[in-house]
Amino acid sequence: MAIDNHFMQKKVLQKNQLIAAFCASTNMPYVICDPVSFEDQVWIFSDEDGFREFAERFAAKKLPLRGLSVQKNNYPAFFSSLIPIGITEVVFTENGASAKIPLDQFVKKQDKSNVPILRRPLENPSLQLTGIYLMQEVKRQVPNEEKEDLPGLNEEFLINLARSRFLMPIEVKNGPGTPEERIRKGQVGFVNINTKNGDSFRPIFSDTFEFNKFKQKKNLQAVTLPFGGLKQAMPQNVKGYIMNPVGCSVVITSQLIDQVLKNFPEEVQKGAEETRKLMEAQAEAAVKAPVKAPVKAPVKAPLANGHSKITKMPEKK
Secondary structure, three states: OOOOHHHHHHHHHHOOEEEEEEEOOOOEEOOEEOOOOOOEEEEEEOOHHHHHHHHHHHHOOOOOEEEEEEEHHHHHHHHHHOOOOOOOEEEEEEOOEEEEEEHHHOOOOOOOOOOOHHHOOOOOHHHHHHHHHHHHHHOOOOOHHHOOOHHHHHHHHHHHHHHOEEEEEEEEOOOOOOHHHHHHOOOEEEOOEEOOOOOEEEEEEOOHHHHHHHHOOOOOEEEEEEHHHHHHHOOOOOOEEEEOOOOOOEEEEHHHHHHHHHHOHHHHHHHHHHHHHHHHHHHHHHHHOOOOOOOOOOOOOOOOOOOOOOEEOOOOO
């Protein structure tokens, strides 16, 4: 007998809290591709016992999961945070029984086709999703020869990487004129991330949502770069980039950039063309009038910290 998804959706929303399965090594929701429907799923549970039973299945595979407690008043933020990473289905488990519920029954993806190009937040759900799948496998504590899916996941991610645009944070220096004018004049500073061994990397972001998780209260703006522009924008004193450092944290070295430029030139060109269109729109708008286009997050993302115990998601104030 078919399960009434609308009934299950209402049942979920009536709960005072849910436990969401997060991958401890990626700091993101744990994502599963359904082997039959190929829907990209996240799993939520009515209680901690249900989550722990689920997590035990993956502990044997050397893939530690952790539970994130989401309070009822944060359900809209949590379900909205799944849209930028390409999730299409939520699996709800209670008392050992599971039900698959389309994500769009909890939150509708906004149609931004009529939004002017300068006002559209950058989105890269394909890049986010393939990056999560890749890092879930890369960070499993087993020998690489046991990771049979790794080559395919790596290639799929690199193709999406090649065709994507990115946000790179900058600090606009004080001075006359609007922030946009000072950016065009190059009156900016850059942000570096230093690793424990002393190497420096620059953060970049796959989408507006990830940028705002990093930005928080810092006085940062963002510039858009296609993949082909990363090499030119990288100074000699850094080793490369870290994509989404608050999320799945993918290291993109100078050598990897060279590899992608060589192996996927057509995809790199597609990304460059999309960026060119955006730059032309920006130049046209600048001639007419200074345009402020601050980067805003649609919702605040829940951040997972730690690796074992249940951690409550901060409630709204």
